Amino acid sequence: MVNRDVIIDIRHLSKSFGDKKVLDDINFYIRRGEFITLLGPSGCGKTTTLRIIAGFVEPTEGQVLLDGKDISGIPPYQRPLNTVFQRYALFPHLDVYDNIAFGLKLKNVPEDEIDKKVRKVLKLVSMSDYESRDVDSLSGGQQQRVAIARALVNQPKVLLLDEPLAALDLKMRKDMQIELKEMHEKLGITFIYVTHDQEEALTLSDTIVVMNEGKIQQIGTPTDIYNEPQNEFVADFIGESNILNGTMLCDRKVNFVDHDFDCVDEGFGENVPVDVVVRPEDVEIRKDQSKAEFFGTVSSCTFKGVFYQIFVNTETGFELMVQNYRKYDVGEKVGMQIQPGNIQVMRKPRIRNTFNGEIIDNTHVCFLGESFECKPTELKAGTEVKVEVEFKNIDLQDHQEEGTVNGEVHFILYKGDHYHLTVLTESGEHVYVDTQDIWDKGDLVGINIAARDIKIGKIDE
Amino acid sequence: MSKRHNWSIPYFVFMVLFVVLPLLLVAVYAFQDGNGRFTFANIVRFFSDSNALSTFALSIEVAIENTVLCILIGYPAAWLLANRKYNRSAVTIILFILPMWINALMRTLATAELFNILGVQLGKGTLLYGMVYDYLPFMIYPIYTILQKMDKSYAEAAEDLGATPSQVFWKVTVPLSMPGVRSGILMVFMPTVSTFAISEFLTNNKIKLFGTIIQENINSSMWNYGAALALIMLLIIGISTLFNKNDGEEAESSLI
Numbered sequence: 001m002v003n004r005d006v007i008i009d010i011r012h013l014s015k016s017f018g019d020k021k022v023l024d025d026i027n028f029y030i031r032r033g034e035f036i037t038l039l040g041p042s043g044c045g046k047t048t049t050l051r052i053i054a055g056f057v058e059p060t061e062g063q064v065l066l067d068g069k070d071i072s073g074i075p076p077y078q079r080p081l082n083t084v085f086q087r088y089a090l091f092p093h094l095d096v097y098d099n100i101a102f103g104l105k106l107k108n109v110p111e112d113e114i115d116k117k118v119r120k121v122l123k124l125v126s127m128s129d130y131e132s133r134d135v136d137s138l139s140g141g142q143q144q145r146v147a148i149a150r151a152l153v154n155q156p157k158v159l160l161l162d163e164p165l166a167a168l169d170l171k172m173r174k175d176m177q178i179e180l181k182e183m184h185e186k187l188g189i190t191f192i193y194v195t196h197d198q199e200e201a202l203t204l205s206d207t208i209v210v211m212n213e214g215k216i217q218q219i220g221t222p223t224d225i226y227n228e229p230q231n232e233f234v235a236d237f238i239g240e241s242n243i244l245n246g247t248m249l250c251d252r253k254v255n256f257v258d259h260d261f262d263c264v265d266e267g268f269g270e271n272v273p274v275d276v277v278v279r280p281e282d283v284e285i286r287k288d289q290s291k292a293e294f295f296g297t298v299s300s301c302t303f304k305g306v307f308y309q310i311f312v313n314t315e316t317g318f319e320l321m322v323q324n325y326r327k328y329d330v331g332e333k334v335g336m337q338i339q340p341g342n343i344q345v346m347r348k349p350r351i352r353n354t355f356n357g358e359i360i361d362n363t364h365v366c367f368l369g370e371s372f373e374c375k376p377t378e379l380k381a382g383t384e385v386k387v388e389v390e391f392k393n394i395d396l397q398d399h400q401e402e403g404t405v406n407g408e409v410h411f412i413l414y415k416g417d418h419y420h421l422t423v424l425t426e427s428g429e430h431v432y433v434d435t436q437d438i439w440d441k442g443d444l445v446g447i448n449i450a451a452r453d454i455k456i457g458k459i460d461e
Numbered sequence: 462m463s464k465r466h467n468w469s470i471p472y473f474v475f476m477v478l479f480v481v482l483p484l485l486l487v488a489v490y491a492f493q494d495g496n497g498r499f500t501f502a503n504i505v506r507f508f509s510d511s512n513a514l515s516t517f518a519l520s521i522e523v524a525i526e527n528t529v530l531c532i533l534i535g536y537p538a539a540w541l542l543a544n545r546k547y548n549r550s551a552v553t554i555i556l557f558i559l560p561m562w563i564n565a566l567m568r569t570l571a572t573a574e575l576f577n578i579l580g581v582q583l584g585k586g587t588l589l590y591g592m593v594y595d596y597l598p599f600m601i602y603p604i605y606t607i608l609q610k611m612d613k614s615y616a617e618a619a620e621d622l623g624a625t626p627s628q629v630f631w632k633v634t635v636p637l638s639m640p641g642v643r644s645g646i647l648m649v650f651m652p653t654v655s656t657f658a659i660s661e662f663l664t665n666n667k668i669k670l671f672g673t674i675i676q677e678n679i680n681s682s683m684w685n686y687g688a689a690l691a692l693i694m695l696l697i698i699g700i701s702t703l704f705n706k707n708d709g710e711e712a713e714s715s716l717i
Contacts, residue, residue, distance in 0.1 A: 056617055076620045083621045089614035093636040102632075103622035154622065 006068075007032045007158060007190050008053065013062035015048055015214075022048050024214040026062070030158075030192065031207075035184050037193045039201040040211035041237070046194045047162060049211075053192065054083050054160050066157070082151035083160040087167065088143045090135040096122075096146050097131040103154040121153040124183065141172045148183070158190040165200065177203050198238045202226060210234050226279075228344055232413055232420075235277040235346070242283070242320050244416045246276035246345070254345055257416065258316035259294045261338060265345040275346040280309070280323040282342035285334050292335025296320065298328045312336070318416035353394070353432055357387040357456070365456060368405045368447075369427035374454040386457045391420065391434035393453035396445045403446015407431060409439045423447065487695070490688035503689030513674060513690070520671035523585075524653040527592040528600075531649050532642065534593065535600035539641075540634075542601070543608035554605065561598045566658055568595065573662040583664050591663040592653055600645040607641030608634070651698045 006029045013026040023045045030036050038046035051057040053064055055076035063070050071079060082103070090099050097118055104114045122128050125145035135143060144164060151159055164180075165173045181204055184191050195201055201208050202222040210217040210225060210233075218230045229235035235243050246256030248268040254261050256276045268274060286292040296312040299319070310322040312334060320336075328334060357367030359381050365374045367387045379385065400406040410430070411422040421433045423445060431447060439445070494500045507513050541547045542554055560568060572591050576583060611634070619633045620626075657672035666673070671694060678687035 054621060056620075076617070077623050077625055081621075083618070085614050085618055087612075087614065089612065089618035091615060091618070091633060091637075093639075102619070102624075106623045106628060106632075150618075150622070 005031050007034075007066065008192075009065040009068070010049070010053075011063045011065065013049065013052060013059050013064070015045075015052065015057065015060050022214050023052075023059070026211075026214075026216055028209055028216065028219055030190060033188050033190055034206045035181075035191045035193065035204060036207045036209065037195060037201040037205040038209050038211060039195060039198060039237075040217075041196055043213075044211040045214040046196075046211050050083075050160055050162055050192060050194045053158075054081060055079050080157045081160055082154050082156040083162065084144075084147050084151050084164045086162045086164065088147040090143055090146055090150070092136055094135070095131070096127070096133050096135060096138070099135060099146055100150045100153050102150065107154075117153050118149075121149045124152065124186075125149045125179075140168050141176065144168065144176060148180075152183075152187070152189075156189065158192060161191060161193045163195055164193075166195075166197075173200070180204060202238070210237065212237070229277055229346070231346060231349065232275055233411070235275075235344070236413055240280050240321060240323075242278045242280065242416060243413055244276045244278070244318065246274050248272045248274045248345060252340070254343065257294065257314050257318040257320070259314075261293065261343055262340040263343040263345060264340050265343075268345065268347065273348050273351050275348055277344040277346065278320075278338055278342065280321040281307070282338060283312075283320055283322040284337045284339070285310075285322065285324055285326070285328070286337050289335035291337065293337045295333060295335050298330050298332045298334060300330060301328050303327070319414075320416060350432065352391060353389045355387045355389075355429065356459075357385050359383045359385060359456075363451075365454065368425050368429055368431070370405045372404060372449055372454060373451045374456060375451055377456055379456070384459055386459050388455040388457060389449055389453055391432050393449065394423075394431060394433040394435075395448040395450070396421075396423070396433060396435060396437070396439070397448060398445070400444050400446045403448050405431075405447040407445055407447055409441055409443040409445060412439065412441055484695075487688045487691055490685050491692040492689075493685055495685065503686050504693070506686060507689060507693060516669050516674055517671050519668070520654050523588065523592070523668075523670060524650050526589060527596060527653045528646055528650045530589065530593050531597050531600040532645070535597055535645065536604055536642070538597075539601045539604035539608055542605050543611075557601055558598055560594075565595050569659050569662050576663070583667065585664070585668060587663045588660055588668055591659045592656070595659065596649045596653065599648040603644040603648065604638060604641040607638050611637055647702065651701070654698065655694055 008030040010026055010028050010030075013023055014021065015023040022043075026045070026049060038049055040046045048057060052059050055071070055074065059072070063072055065071070066079070066081075091102065094102065100118045100121060101114050104117060109117075118131070119128070122131060125148055127142065127145050127149065130138070130142065130146075135146065138146065144167075147164070161180075165176050168176060177200060180191075184204075193201075193204060202225075205222055207219065208222055208225050209219050212233050218225055218234045220228075225234060225238055229238060229241075232243055235241045244256045246254050248254050248265070248271070249260065250270050251266040251268075252263055254263045254265070254274065254276060289295075294314060294316075296314040298310055299313050300311045302309045304323075307323045307325055308327050310324055310328055312320050312322055314320060322336070355367040357365045359377060359379045360366050360371055361381055362376050362378070363373055364371050365377070365385065365387060366372070397403045405425050405427075407423040407425040409421055410424040413420040415434075418434050418436055419439070421435060421439060423431045423433055425431055425447070491503055492499055492501065494502060538557065542557065548554075569591055572594060573583075573587075576587055581587060615633050615637060616629050619629045624632060654670075655672040655675075657670060657676045660666070660668050660670045660673055671690070675687050675690045675694070678684075678690065
């Protein structure tokens with residue numbers, strides 16, 4: 001059954017460049033007339049996805065369906081799609097008019113019709129008087145408009161935009177965002193937009209696809225993505241947030257920063273460890289301290305234009321980011337409150353590290369590609385086992401040679417009173433670490449684990 | 462500041478001694494008769510000497526033929542070399558450039574010997590063969606450099622707008638690589654006009670080029686007429702260089 005509403009359907013898309021997997025089983029669909037944004041940090045696979053749709057990159061696996069038909073074998077010049085390139089790629093040997101007319105001339109459209117269409121699209125991008133200008137003489141913003149006009153004049157079914165505003169300055173970017181949005185509404189063409197700028201994505205999109213490390217993290221409307229992030233990555237990447245360890249006590253009751261809060265989430269079970277996300281603007285500072293739920297001391301207060309960004313140390317030793325319209329003095333004691341609806345509870349993807357290992361002898365076990373000393377075990381050498389290590393029991397060393405296994409700090413999450421790191425080992429596995437120490441993304445580290453902290457269990461079938 | 466300025470002095474002296482002075486000497490000799498008196502006779506002599514004029518015309522013709530052949534052979538070669546699909550190693554590029562490392566005279570002598578062994582009749586064909594062989598790398602290299610540096614997104618944008626691979630080539634790649642072709646033309650056309658060794662060895666002096674006449678005049682101590690011929694040639698080269706620098710689309714199309 002072909003859904004008439006769906007224009008592009010992406011199924012099980014994977015792509016590897018050599019050994020490196022840049023896309024891993026991507027699935028999503030795009031509705032006709034939708035403004036959809038692929039959002040993620042650099043290297044997350046968003047541009048590769050766009051290039052696969054445009055036809056410049058062949059997927060290793062999977063299909064792209066356009067109006068229900070697989071377009072995998074069709075070369076880019078036969079696809080009814082047009083792209084606005086990141087650095088515009090306007091032809092320097094042609095003037096503005098000929099750049100825009102390029103596609104129409106190839107299709108042998110009659111001269112007078114080309115003329116009419118080019119003028120119309122120039123008007124659409126407010127560049128009417130520039131037709132005979134040299135493209136090199138245009139400003140960045142004007143080149144951008146010509147690039148959009150050059151794509152739109154071909155009346156594509158879908159317009160692909162690869163970080164089109166990245167090269168513009170802030171003010172220009174904001175203006176172009178509004179214009180793009182208006183153009184989209186006026187034309188009714190489907191827009192697929194790629195950006196790493198979360199604010200841009202929230203402003204422009206009907207739907208956002210958040211990607212990281214070649215995988216889709218969340219698909220939803222901007223408000224869904226902002227208010228109900230499904231995992232730590234999305235919560236951290238979209239907007240500012242406090243991400244904290246918590247415990248779901250029972251339905252509608254969650255404990256974090258050592259305080260019990262009312263919330264609106266149900267169905268997690270009782271005493272289940274969870275992640276809690278609270279946006280800084282949702283931490284309300286109560287003047288009337290009798291109405292406050294918990295208390296803290298202001299440690300810094302910075303003016304950010306519309307609001308003040310305040311860091312508060314709670315009495316229980318957690319640091320929270322708070323946004324408020326009022327200025328608070330450093331050292332001032334404040335009472336705070338969070339509305340139940342503003343507490344976003346997420347299931348923890350894991351509560352400890354779990355590795356596949358193999359017994360070497362009665363005091364050694366092999367995992368992460370290396371041999372670790374462990375507590376004496378009865379299991380026979382060669383037995384495959386499940387190895388568990390608590391986040392806080394992973395010991396990171398500054399120098400790789402001091403560690404049993406080497407890795408690189410890949411992702412850092414501040415959890416109010418400690419950092420939760422994701423370390424990528426040389427064997428390509430993830431090790432999750434809770435630490436008080438400050439590390440930077442990309443730091444090379446040695447990993448040690450004490451024998452007493454390695455828990456060996458049978459592999460459950 | 463002023464100290465930095467002094468660094469240019471050796472170069473300045475070099476330029477005066479080895480470029481400006483010799484040029485002035487050529488100009489002075491060209492306007493003198495055998496007794497050192499000022500005269501236009503040498504210049505007039507060239508324009509009334511039908512032999513010299515026809516040699517000059519032939520030189521230009523051969524230079525144009527050589528340049529066209531170099532473009533026809535060099536462009537596809539440069540395109541293949543710059544295309545990652547067909548060429549992944551720097552070694553192939555070096556192989557193309559390698560002949561430039563060996564003295565052109567030696568290569569020409571070797572080529573002449575080769576024709577001799579093979580029993581090929583020396584003439585215009587062998588002359589052009591030798592010229593293309595000598596000058597081809599000078600055409601390939603600038604085109605290769607520009608093709609290799611060319612932003613791939615231009616080709617992608619054209620393809621995205623509906624251009625087939627051959628349309629991409631003719632409508633985007635070729636026009637954008639014109640600066641490379643232009644400098645290739647400069648490096649091939651100008652030197653071919655003044656060459657004499659290739660025609661001497663590869664045609665046994667059956668075909669005389671302009672360079673040959675200058676050389677003959679100077680060898681037979683006719684310094685003043687030789688200098689006048691050299692000056693005329695210099696002017697023509699100079700004019701066509703200026704022509705090229707104008708950078709107009711007309712300039713390049715007329716030269717091709």
